[in-house]
Amino acid sequence: MRTSEQVGRAKGAGAVPMSLSPSRASDFMQCPLLYRFRVIDRLPEKPSEAATRGTLVHAVLERLFDAPAVERTPPRAKSLVPGQWDRLLKGRPELGELFAEDEGGDRLARWLGEAEALVERWFSLEDPTRLEPAEREMFVEAELDSGLRLRGVIDRVDVAPTGEVRIVDYKTGKAPRPEYSEGALFQMKFYALVIWRLKKVVPRRLQLVYLGSGDVVTYDPVPSDLERVERKLLALWEAIRLATESGEWRPRPTKLCGWCDHQAFCPEFGGTPPVYPLSVSPAASADSGQGRMDPDPM
Numbered sequence: 001m002r003t004s005e006q007v008g009r010a011k012g013a014g015a016v017p018m019s020l021s022p023s024r025a026s027d028f029m030q031c032p033l034l035y036r037f038r039v040i041d042r043l044p045e046k047p048s049e050a051a052t053r054g055t056l057v058h059a060v061l062e063r064l065f066d067a068p069a070v071e072r073t074p075p076r077a078k079s080l081v082p083g084q085w086d087r088l089l090k091g092r093p094e095l096g097e098l099f100a101e102d103e104g105g106d107r108l109a110r111w112l113g114e115a116e117a118l119v120e121r122w123f124s125l126e127d128p129t130r131l132e133p134a135e136r137e138m139f140v141e142a143e144l145d146s147g148l149r150l151r152g153v154i155d156r157v158d159v160a161p162t163g164e165v166r167i168v169d170y171k172t173g174k175a176p177r178p179e180y181s182e183g184a185l186f187q188m189k190f191y192a193l194v195i196w197r198l199k200k201v202v203p204r205r206l207q208l209v210y211l212g213s214g215d216v217v218t219y220d221p222v223p224s225d226l227e228r229v230e231r232k233l234l235a236l237w238e239a240i241r242l243a244t245e246s247g248e249w250r251p252r253p254t255k256l257c258g259w260c261d262h263q264a265f266c267p268e269f270g271g272t273p274p275v276y277p278l279s280v281s282p283a284a285s286a287d288s289g290q291g292r293m294d295p296d297p298m
Helices: 004-010 022-030 032-040 049-064 074-091 093-099 106-122 182-199 223-246 255-259
Strands: 135-143 149-159 165-171 205-210 215-219
Touching: 022 032, 022 182, 022 223, 032 223, 049 074, 049 093, 049 106, 049 135, 049 149, 049 165, 074 093, 074 106, 093 106, 135 182, 149 182, 165 182, 182 205, 182 215, 182 223
Parallel strands: 165 205
Antiparallel strands: 135 149, 149 165, 205 215
């Protein structure tokens, strides 16, 4: 195993945060040190079956809309799974490690079957023969008046004949309980804010499609919702800026730590983070409160 010093040197000069995505914003809110590991140190992470299955299902649902409406059927969608898996492997050969010890291929077959089941469940939640998305896997980027650059990829954008916009996101897991739903909606409100700033139109509806549990969660935003999201993001970005300048990235232990790939470098598990690859500002205060920042809830 490489030491933290070796990892630090291998990663070179490190990366200064230049923009914010929903995933990275969530990382910082979950644990500032995790954000540092992913954005600044860029430590490698092992692929997981669950995350890779999600990528595969997303690819299948995107490609299905290449077919004429009448051909968007469950058998057609399921038939796309093997080919899209091969395409993912070609682009990211490291994904093959997931099934390196699966000599008989049984685990891979079961995993592909699970992906097919998720794809098939989608047809009970939406009717693709009646949909003509305006955008699929749409990369969006906008710069706020503050200079903060927001970016991300939206699974699907539907535009009604009347011009109303619906943002749709596929989730291959189960819908969270109502008390935990705000986290998922944060991502959708993030995208709605970007669309609002880019197109000057507030999306009419945000829609989360949970393939794991067969639920569809919708939310209709209003400008005040998105203004609150913008204020929250500005507070997050200021906390990230202070942490970047000071080099103080404090871990925030939660039950999610058990799934973290970076325990070997985390002080909470007796590890030592890699040497900080960025210069530290002498004006930064260790008592700035970064790492403990708790933005106002939306």
